[in-house]
Amino acid sequence: MSDQTGRRKTRQLYIGNVPIGGDAPISIQSMTSCPTKNIPLVLAEIKRLEEAGCEIVRLGIPDEESARAIRLIKNETRIPIVADIHFDYRLALESIEAGADALRINPGNLRNKEQVQALVKACRDKNIPIRIGVNSGSIDKTRFSHPTAEALVDSALEHIKILEELEFFEIKVSLKSSHVPTMVRAYRLFAEIRDYPLHLGVTEAGTYEQAIVKSSIGIGALLLDGIGDTIRVSITGDVVKEIEAARTILRSLGLRKEGIEIISCPTCARKEFDVEAAVNELLEKTKHVKKYLKVAVMGCVVNGPGEASEADVGVAVGKTGAVLFKNGKVIKNISKDQIISALLEEIFQ
């Protein structure tokens, strides 16, 4: 582990034109929630995902029609597509044929060695990586009675071994659990022993409020250790929320510098101003801003100036007016009415 001093060294691979691992930025991915064979629906969902900042899209491929749909979807979009397949190697071959940029499939779930060989050959021919994705459902129940971190790592290593024996190393790994401490421990154990790039995620995390907490803890704790190369926040609900949360996780850790990061106090008896309303107005008016800026809105003069001085631009509001800061220096005194417009002026200049 590198504990905040740097990022773990991993092999690099490509999903389409998106590098994963090595010194590549940590990428954000999601999975569509509509039937893959319903192409207009899929394309609409992909468009919303891309606009929100998604960089890789995974599609569930439960049948041949879905595999064939990949070709038509690829014609209409440039985002790299991962085909998610369980058990059926023919669906994997069809997905590759249809233009999938990567597969998620566990080779140990295929029927026999011939199927694995055919799969690896097809991947090698088209330079397509495979994500081995283990979770609580994929552990070896003859050896582990519970889906512990050790059981998850063991399962991943079994699948990896099958590919490595065929000298296939274009592998990305995920070790997901719905139990956050297990998930964190599994990735940490794996990161100590192997250098494949890691796809981080907490699985089956629930609806918005629980999912965002679990994903932030699990993904965030690992990224703080320098572990993780691509992330997926799983939410039962709108996929766009997954991307927004993923971006916020990366920005909070300084791993992405984009958009407006608000520094605002929780407000207390000392507040002299409706901070929440001001912040929400600012966020609404700046949601399409791409450049990174740290903007402080502080409701009092006690913590205000100290924290706001670390922001690129900020206000600290007192009884009778406010002070506008920029890069740690007071620019001017303003009235409370001018707070929003003064901040917007600095943001958009």
Next chain:
Amino acid sequence: MSDQTGRRKTRQLYIGNVPIGGDAPISIQSMTSCPTKNIPLVLAEIKRLEEAGCEIVRLGIPDEESARAIRLIKNETRIPIVADIHFDYRLALESIEAGADALRINPGNLRNKEQVQALVKACRDKNIPIRIGVNSGSIDKTRFSHPTAEALVDSALEHIKILEELEFFEIKVSLKSSHVPTMVRAYRLFAEIRDYPLHLGVTEAGTYEQAIVKSSIGIGALLLDGIGDTIRVSITGDVVKEIEAARTILRSLGLRKEGIEIISCPTCARKEFDVEAAVNELLEKTKHVKKYLKVAVMGCVVNGPGEASEADVGVAVGKTGAVLFKNGKVIKNISKDQIISALLEEIFQ
């Protein structure tokens, strides 16, 4: 650091009847956002906080009227009260006199040694602990140009030294930053060298969506290390959301066993059922449940049974119906119409 093998050993102190540190459960606290001297408003906010699961309430004390209000507030509520004071030792003495159960004050901000001695004597007489709360605004700018983790720890140690020289050790410490990696690193550094109980929080975390992500990462990463004795999620917005998020953080890490934890899939092309609607209906109907249960709602049969079998009770939904699991065993096949009622029956039995 104990890295998931156990909890860091800390001294124990009491805030009212709530133990902090040692083997005490990790407690949840918040701070009221209305003027402390507006007693009906404060009492209404405290009631909402208590109902949501808050165990300690902090009040900002910017003036004498607020300090005196503590007595009237204490008459009407049993939750322990922390008086939050900056600079003015007379407000601290008045708050103690009025019945505050703890103080948050940084002794280095008092004017002279006599003031500190008077404060310590008053705390000792009434057995009242002091939280030293440092943040980016309180670093020694003659020695540190930026509020780094080291600067935060240095600042805390300076304040601690003042109390220790008077042989006062009823100390709790917070080292907050709005920058999550700095906050995590500061607490980790401090935890390696001192055994005072720690109050965890990310400060000035912004409005709901950013605040919950930042707080979950920062507080969660530390709790995974066994660091942290009491927590406060800071949100610019409704304080009740802070408590809900804090409870979700603790439950996600297995540190609280209360309420319904939902295991539900993000849904994909394989889903056979509106998982989000079902989960939201379940959450609404079980939000007052105190006992801990892990309830799975899985939208397909691929990951469904594997994950659901780890839950106390769960359903995995296929094309034509669903399977009800309990403690890892299938109880019965049910129709899709029966999913909610079957789960509720198991939850409430």
